[in-house]
Every structure is written in structure tokens, then in C-alpha cells.
Amino acid sequence: MSKRNYNVFFNAHTVSGIIISFLLYVIFFAGAFALFKDEITVWEEGERINRTAKSDIDFDGMLTKLDNEYNLLGRDLQFRFGLAEDHVSLFMSGSKDSLASEKAKESHYFITNIHTYETETYAENYSLGEFLYRLHFFQQLPGYGIYIAGIVSLLFLFAIVTGVIVHWKKIISNLFNFNPKSTLKRVWTDAHTALGTIGLPFQLLFAVTGAYFCLSIFVLAPANIIYKNDRKKLMADLRPGPEEEDWIKASQEKMPSYNDFIKQSPKWKNFELNGAMIKNYGGVNMHYIIKGKLPDHHQITGTGRITKNAYSGEIIEEKHPTNSNYIESVQEITHRLHYGDFGGISLKIIYFLLALLTCFVIISGVLIWIEARNRRNMTIRQRLYTAGVGRTYLSICLSMLPVTALAFIFVKFSHGHFQIKQSAIYAFYFLTWMAFILIFRLKKDNYFTNKMSLLLGGIFGLFVPIVNGVVTGNWIWITIFQDQKEIVTIDLLWLIIASLCFGIYFSIKPSIKEQSTYAKYPL
Amino acid sequence: MPANPKHLTKSFSQQFAKISAGVIGGYLLAALLHMSLVVWLPFSKEILVTSTITLFLLWCLFAILPFLFKNGWRAWGYYFVGIIILFVCFYLGDAYKPIF
Numbered sequence: 001m002s003k004r005n006y007n008v009f010f011n012a013h014t015v016s017g018i019i020i021s022f023l024l025y026v027i028f029f030a031g032a033f034a035l036f037k038d039e040i041t042v043w044e045e046g047e048r049i050n051r052t053a054k055s056d057i058d059f060d061g062m063l064t065k066l067d068n069e070y071n072l073l074g075r076d077l078q079f080r081f082g083l084a085e086d087h088v089s090l091f092m093s094g095s096k097d098s099l100a101s102e103k104a105k106e107s108h109y110f111i112t113n114i115h116t117y118e119t120e121t122y123a124e125n126y127s128l129g130e131f132l133y134r135l136h137f138f139q140q141l142p143g144y145g146i147y148i149a150g151i152v153s154l155l156f157l158f159a160i161v162t163g164v165i166v167h168w169k170k171i172i173s174n175l176f177n178f179n180p181k182s183t184l185k186r187v188w189t190d191a192h193t194a195l196g197t198i199g200l201p202f203q204l205l206f207a208v209t210g211a212y213f214c215l216s217i218f219v220l221a222p223a224n225i226i227y228k229n230d231r232k233k234l235m236a237d238l239r240p241g242p243e244e245e246d247w248i249k250a251s252q253e254k255m256p257s258y259n260d261f262i263k264q265s266p267k268w269k270n271f272e273l274n275g276a277m278i279k280n281y282g283g284v285n286m287h288y289i290i291k292g293k294l295p296d297h298h299q300i301t302g303t304g305r306i307t308k309n310a311y312s313g314e315i316i317e318e319k320h321p322t323n324s325n326y327i328e329s330v331q332e333i334t335h336r337l338h339y340g341d342f343g344g345i346s347l348k349i350i351y352f353l354l355a356l357l358t359c360f361v362i363i364s365g366v367l368i369w370i371e372a373r374n375r376r377n378m379t380i381r382q383r384l385y386t387a388g389v390g391r392t393y394l395s396i397c398l399s400m401l402p403v404t405a406l407a408f409i410f411v412k413f414s415h416g417h418f419q420i421k422q423s424a425i426y427a428f429y430f431l432t433w434m435a436f437i438l439i440f441r442l443k444k445d446n447y448f449t450n451k452m453s454l455l456l457g458g459i460f461g462l463f464v465p466i467v468n469g470v471v472t473g474n475w476i477w478i479t480i481f482q483d484q485k486e487i488v489t490i491d492l493l494w495l496i497i498a499s500l501c502f503g504i505y506f507s508i509k510p511s512i513k514e515q516s517t518y519a520k521y522p523l
Numbered sequence: 524m525p526a527n528p529k530h531l532t533k534s535f536s537q538q539f540a541k542i543s544a545g546v547i548g549g550y551l552l553a554a555l556l557h558m559s560l561v562v563w564l565p566f567s568k569e570i571l572v573t574s575t576i577t578l579f580l581l582w583c584l585f586a587i588l589p590f591l592f593k594n595g596w597r598a599w600g601y602y603f604v605g606i607i608i609l610f611v612c613f614y615l616g617d618a619y620k621p622i623f
Contacts, residue, residue, distance in 0.1 A: 003527075003530065004530045007530035008526070008531065008591070010525075011531050014525065154582070157579065157580075158587065208576055212575050218578065218579075222557060222558050225558065226558055226567075237571075327568055330572045330573065334576070373525060
């Protein structure tokens with residue numbers, strides 16, 4: 001590669017990396033916790049889970065209660081089964097019957113308890129898991145947040161490719177060269193290359209799938225042109241599923257039991273239900289639908305579904321779960337690779353560690369940028385600017401650890417005290433984060449920011465399982481004994497994070513400051 | 524360690540040309556290439572689904588290439604020719620054997 005091209009790629013890598021750095025850090029840090037979204041929700045509720053088989057849920061009882069409250073006639077209902085919670089989510093469309101009242105034409109989304117049938121709205125059921133999941137594509141900025149996340153993903157892809165080109169020759173040597181006693185600039189560079197290489201496949205995966213999830217419009221636009229704007233046909237081709245049925249009229253027959261349908265239908269071996277639907281509730285063409293898949297260790301992609309006429313029991317559409325095709329598999333595998341939900345808890349822990357490793361690569365990239373731009377031949381204004389940007393980035397990124405730990409403690413104490421939990425979590429998380437950023441930024445000392453974040457992250461993290469035990473009585477030794485995997489996972493996760501924090505905190509000595517260019521050329 | 528500035532272009536119009544060629548031209552190239560493949564090759568639905576991944580990879584590649592040019596407008600020239608060719612490819616394919 002010519003000298004010019006090397007420098008051009010180098011600059012492209014630096015600029016794209018610096019633009020996205022702190023946004024990408026937020027995405028990966030929040031995303032690391034979002035892997036455990038369902039576990040966090042269960043942990044937060046703190047109630048013992050019965051692990052009722054989905055086919056044992058009394059849907060008829062639930063439907064009778066909902067019918068009394070919302071008048072289900074003419075609606076489409078869509079159930080989704082959570083992984084382990086004793087809740088199902090339910091989306092009901094507005095009634096398609098033109099004679100229905102205005103109230104019946106409103107659509108609703110609930111989270112319903114499968115034992116008590118109590119319903120909660122989205123904002124009431126909101127959890128820290130949901131918050132961190134949404135934060136990882138900036139959904140708190142309504143409307144455009146997801147596009148920012150998409151652009152960050154694209155720039156991330158750009159930075160990965162240019163980074164590989166730039167570092168290609170040094171990848172192997174840097175891996176063995178690592179010397180933590182060298183100057184800080186060297187340390188950050190070597191770590192950046194070595195860890196960037198180790199995490200490369202993982203990061204590439206997230207850059208591409210993330211870009212697709214957030215910016216799918218760029219794929220759909222060409223597809224729409226090919227399909228001459230026939231969106232219905234496009235969706236039917238790309239996401240085959242039960243077809244939409246128009247409402248005809250209400251049926252006079254007695255409502256057939258949904259419980260019986262669910263119990264009889266999945267005749268496939270090992271079939272796990274993950275969703276159910278009712279189309280045209282109470283209509284002459286009412287359809288009962290179930291969806292599901294095989295366990296991950298049997299087959300990683302391939303969904304199965306059955307659509308039956310609710311009255312005659314005649315099968316309208318059926319797809320065998322082993323009968324997977326390319327079109328559906330590509331979309332499924334994209335999701336599953338991104339969510340890391342195909343290998344149980346151990347795979348999620350690997351994903352979690354790789355996400356934190358990526359956070360380190362991002363931070364070390366910023367630190368190289370700061371260290372390399374503090375030289376005597378640069379004007380004092382340039383140097384002050386670089387240092388200022390660096391401090392801001394570090395205060396935003398590093399403070400996420402103690403703030404997230406505090407938020408776990410907050411939701412444990414506040415559970416049940418706020419009607420609209422969503423606003424409470426928003427207010428707490430963003431205000432604390434803001435306060436931390438301000439303090440760290442005004443202190444103007446990256447060493448302090450780092451040490452304090454680790455120390456507070458460690459202390460608060462250690463308190464997470466303790467507070468959980470005090471507030472709900474779910475001490476680790478009790479939940480392990482009760483086989484409450486989800487709660488144990490979160491408690492152990494924080495214990496591990498806290499011990500890592502303390503370990504790193506005590507191994508960083510003030511003498512390291514001398515290795516910085518800021519010791520050599522102080523501002 | 525920062526890239527040696529003597530190899531980098533400082534002219535705004537050059538930077539603009541390269542970035543816009545990469546972002547806009549690169550996207551159009553990647554999208555039209557996939558659209559042409561969909562209309563000309565068998566397995567059109569499969570190609571369409573594959574484009575969810577490959578479109579972003581190609582876009583990224585086309586966003587990098589203009590930086591190799593000394594003159595960014597020359598890159599735009601090549602991209603423009605490529606876009607026209609691919610558009611004609613897609614248009615003819617769509618007209619002679621429309622999928623839908």
C-alpha cells in the first residue's frame with residue numbers, strides 16, 4: 001500500500017471512529033445489559049416464576065375477562081409469550097366491524113399476568129431491562145433516535161473496514177508486543193489493535209445487523225421500486241405468514257375453546273410455542289393460529305405455525321418447523337445472531353464480555369486520539385480542544401457503569417411505588433447520568449474519572465444483590481435453591497462486574513500518569 | 524502518529540466530492556446493483572433477502588473507494604457512469620421480464 005493511501009485510510013479510520021465513539025460506547029454498553037433484558041425484568045419484579053407451560057395457560061378465562069372489559073368482537077388478538085416470565089404480551093387491534101363503537105375501534109397493548117389476568121399497560125410494566133434495551137438504539141429520542149443509531153452502525157462498519165486495512169500488517173506482531181509498562185500511547189495502540197482483532201467478527205456482525213435493523217428503509221426502498229409500491233405483496237413474499245382476512249359478520253355459534261385448540265394443535269415433537277393469534281374474534285371467519293419453533297439444540301432456525309378455522313377445525317395453513325427455507329432463515333438468523341439468544345446463559349455471557357471488550361476498544365481509540373494529539377508542535381488551542389473533547393467523551397462513557405448500577409438499586413427500591421414506571425426510570429437514569437457527567441467534566445481529570453467510575457461501579461454493583469436480598473428476600477443462596485435462574489443471573493452478573501471493578505481499581509496506580517504525554521507536555 | 528497531513532486533502536470541495544460520492548453515489552450503486560440482480564437472475568426473492576446484509580457491505584466498500592482518488596470529482600464521474608449503466612440494466616430487466 002502506498003504511503004498516501006495508508007495515511008488516507010488512517011485518517012478515515014480516525015475521523016469516523018471519533019465521530020461515533022461515545023454514541024457507539026452507549027450502544028454497546030446498554031446493549032450488553034439488554035442481552036439480559038428478560039432476566040432483568042424478572043429480577044426487578046422479584047416474584048417467583050412458576051414456569052407454567054404455555055399450553056397450560058387458561059386462555060379461555062383470560063379471553064372472557066378481556067371480552068367483558070374491551071368487547072373483543074371483530075378484533076385481531078396477538079399473544080406473545082415471554083421467555084420465562086409469568087406474563088404474556090397481548091396486542092389487540094381495533095374492531096374491524098364497521099358497526100362497532102368508537103371505543104371498540106381503539107387498539108390496545110397490554111402485558112397480562114397468566115394467573116390473575118391482571119393487565120398492565122406498556123408504561124406501567126416498563127422495566128430497567130426495557131429501558132437499557134431501548135437506550136441501545138436511542139429510542140428515548142422519539143422518531144429519529146433509531147436513525148442516529150443506524151448511522152452510527154454504518155460509520156462503525158466503515159471504521160472497522162478501514163481499521164483492518166490500516167492495522168493489517170501489525171495485527172500479529174501487536175498481539176505479542178503488548179507491554180503495559182510502556183508509554184500510554186503505546187499501551188492504548190497495542191490494546192486497540194489486539195482487542196479489536198479478537199473482537200473483529202463479533203463487531204462486524206453487530207455493525208451489519210445493526211445497520212439493517214435501524215436503516216431497513218434503505219433495503220425496503222429498492223424492494224418497493226421492484227414491487228411497484230405493492231407493499232402487501234412485498235411483505236407476503238418476504239415475511240410469509242397467516243394472511244389478513246377481512247371481517248364478514250359476527251357468528252351466532254358458541255365461541256370454541258381456545259385452550260382445546262392450543263392443546264391439540266402442536267403435534268410436532270419438541271415444539272415450543274412462542275406466540276398465538278386470533279383473527280376476527282367472534283366472526284364467521286374466525287381463525288385460530290399458533291406459532292412456535294423447535295428447541296435451539298435441535299434446530300436454530302425454522303418456525304412452525306398452524307392456522308385453523310375456529311369453528312370447523314379445518315387447517316387453513318400449516319408450516320412444519322423443520323421445513324425451513326432460505327428467505328425465512330436469513331431473517332431469523334440475523335435476529336438471533338444479534339440478540340445472542342440461541343445458546344442459553346453461557347452464550348449471553350460470552351456476548352456480554354465481547355460487548356465490554358468492544359467498549360474497551362472504543363475507549364482506547366479515543367485515548368490514542370487524545371495522547372497522539374498532545375505534541376509540542378501543536379498550538380495550545382488545538383491541544384486544549386483535544387483534551388476537552390476527550391474529557392467529555394470519557395465522562396459520558398465511563399459514568400454509565402456507576403449510573404447503571406445505581407439504576408438497578410433504584411428500581412429495586414422503587415418497585416411498586418410508581419404508577420408510571422417509565423417516567424420514573426427515565427428521570428432517575430438521565431438525571432443521575434447528567435450529574436455524573438457534569439462532576440467528571442468539571443473535575444477535568446481523566447484519571448479521576450476512571451478511578452471514581454470503577455470504585456463507585458464496584459460499590460454500587462456489590463450493593464445490587466444485597467439490596468435485592470433486603471427488599472425482596474431473594475438472597476442468592478435462596479434463589480439458587482429455588483432454581484430462579486433469571487434472578488441468580490443478574491445477582492451473579494453484578495457480583496462479577498463489582499469484583500472486576502475492584503480488581504482494576506486497585507491495580508491502577510497514580511504512577512501511570514507519568515506515562516502520559518500530558519505529564520511530558522502539560523497543558 | 525496522527526495521519527501525515529501532507530497526504531490529506533484540505534480542499535473543502537474535494538472532501539465534499541469524496542464523501543458525497545461515497546454516501547450518495549455509493550448507495551445508489553449498491554442499491555441498483557442489487558435491483559439489477561433481482562430482475563435478471565433467478566431466485567429474485569432470495570436475492571432480495573440477501574440484500575439486507577450485502578447492500579450495507581457494498582455501500583461501505585463504495586464509501587471507501589472515493590478516498591483512493593486524488594480528485595474526488597473523478598470518482599463521482601466513474602460512479603455516475605456506473606449508476607447510469609446499472610440503472611439501464613435494471614430498467615431493461617424490469618421492462619422485459621417484470622417480476623410483478
